[in-house]
Amino acid sequence: MKTTFTFLIILMLSFSSIYSxxxxxxxxxxxxxxxxxxxxxxxxxxxxxxxxxxxxxxxxxxxxxxxxxxxxxxxxxxxxxxxxxxxxxxxxxxxxxxxxxxxxxxxxxxxxxxxxxxxxxxxxxxxxxxxxxxxxxxxxxxxxxxxxxxxxxxxxxxxxxxxxxxxxxxxxxxxxxxxxxxxxxxxxxxxxxxxxLTGIEENYFENNIAISYNKTENTINFKSSINIETVELYNINGSLLITKNVNENSQKINISNLSKGIYIVRLNSAKGIATRKVLVN
CATH class of the missing domain: 2.60.120.260 (Galactose-binding domain-like)
Structure with a gap:
């Protein structure tokens, strides 16, 4: 329950764009x-x-x-x-x-x-x-x-x-x-x-990440100029559904077993973390 609650707090702070x-x-x-x-x-x-x-x-x-x-x-x-x-x-x-x-x-x-x-x-x-x-x-x-x-x-x-x-x-x-x-x-x-606090480190993901849903392949795709270490997929209630070790710049996640709706993709990198909202229809 606390995992869900904490994740939802973060989503409320940055739900429409990205958290990095x-x-x-x-x-x-x-x-x-x-x-x-x-x-x-x-x-x-x-x-x-x-x-x-x-x-x-x-x-x-x-x-x-x-x-x-x-x-x-x-x-x-x-x-x-x-x-x-x-x-x-x-x-x-x-x-x-x-x-x-x-x-x-x-x-x-x-x-x-x-x-x-x-x-x-x-x-x-x-x-x-x-x-x-x-x-x-x-x-x-x-x-x-x-x-x-x-x-x-x-x-x-x-x-x-x-x-x-x-x-x-x-x-x-x-x-x-x-x-x-x-x-x-x-x-x-x-x-x-x-x-x-220094202003030197940038929020790299804001300009270097792309996430999309491919309806034909039934996958969520992401691409970045920065190496992504892990990717996690949550439902709208904040429950963790998928976690995957990536260690590359692009990847596809098969979501053929998931129903239509809004999902949250969380990416982890040495440069930070980023989350995006994805609509599966």
Whole structure:
């Protein structure tokens, strides 16, 4: 529900045109190795920042399959309410209007922790504070426990050091029992975006993206002079329908199984994100 609500807020701000920001940092865990602890994209100032866990969880296994490539898999969540979490550190210096997206999956043969919330802390001496609409309920899929473009408070703008964490809020697992030490949680596709304050970074997508519906082929087509990393398709209610790893400048999405109506295409790139409204008729 919170994914839908947050996405609709963004659509109301820019529904008739395009929404575009700069990539501050991302963790998509593409290599399946220990180097995935560091961001694989974003501002150069975040190159050395890390994804980590705390509170007594297991070490992170980066070799397991994720939403697109690999993911960060973690166990040891038993008795972890309000103490066990995973987190990222980053700087937002030079950026405002910070947005956070992430995906969490638990379950399979080892049901994992179900309930989390997103919090932030400014600097090492700061206080952990809840992010509005940041509650997360996970399941054995990559969509139920997803956050999409959740706004952080203005306090997080243009700040030298911020911590963002996903902390357990109950000891329940995703099938209704109590999470065991073997319970699995996977994290993937963490994206942090912001609007540049310098005026040097451009909103490239505004002039370099074209999206259209091809009724004959029953596809949504897009083309850009900038490499597109992933594409997501939402219905008008903000529910995620399709997600695809692209890593090229043009692509077609087959939508033959979708009904007529208005859909939202969201494109992710190292230069930012962009959304467009598409009418399928």
């Amino acid at each position: 920001q700069d990539l501050v940092a991302k963790w998509t865990f593409p290599t399946g190795s220990a180097s995935d602890v560091n961001p694989d994209g974003g501002a150069a100032s975040n190159t050395g920042k890390v994804f980590t866990t705390a509170g007594g969880t297991s070490s992170i296994d980066f070799t397991k399959n994720g939403s697109t490539t690999k993911s960060a898999q973690i166990t040891g969540w038993d008795n972890g309410t309000d103490t066990k979490y995973c987190q990222i550190s980053l700087t937002t210096t030079g950026y405002k209007d910070i947005l956070v997206s992430s995906k969490m999956q638990s379950g399979g043969n080892n049901p994992g922790p179900r309930d989390f919330k997103l919090q932030y802390k400014i600097g090492d001496a700061g206080t952990w504070t809840d992010v509005a609409n940041g509650s997360i309920v996970t399941a054995n899929d990559w969509s139920t426990g997803a956050l999409s473009n959740l706004p952080l408070p203005t306090e997080c703008n243009d700040t030298a050091l911020i911590y963002i964490r996903w902390i357990m809020t109950s000891n329940s697992d995703n099938v209704g029992g109590t999470v065991a030490s073997t319970g699995i949680l996977k994290v993937d596709d963490i994206y942090v975006y912001g609007t540049s």
